[in-house]
Amino acid sequence: MTSRATASRSTNDVAGIGPRRGDAGRYDLYLVCDDVEATVRELKAKGVHFGGWITQRRWGPITAMQLPGGGRLGLYEPRHASPLLPAG
Numbered sequence: 001m002t003s004r005a006t007a008s009r010s011t012n013d014v015a016g017i018g019p020r021r022g023d024a025g026r027y028d029l030y031l032v033c034d035d036v037e038a039t040v041r042e043l044k045a046k047g048v049h050f051g052g053w054i055t056q057r058r059w060g061p062i063t064a065m066q067l068p069g070g071g072r073l074g075l076y077e078p079r080h081a082s083p084l085l086p087a088g
Helices: 036-045
Strands: 005-009 012-019 027-032 055-057 060-066 072-076
Touching (some): 036 060
Antiparallel strands (some): 005 012, 060 072
């Protein structure tokens, strides 16, 4: 069974949570932005380290920030309709 949850602030999605493929019981957290390339440039200028390149997925471009404790925090630009917003 897979699950997906999102958090919303007014009309903008701010986070997505999804199961990690092949790793039962573990989840990835992704922050949502309007322009992943611009956001990565801005965060790198502030000293944030990223664990790889921006990768294109069917739902939009993604990448991940390296956290000080060794974890990762995902960042993605949605290119799909939000289940939290009315269609139209």
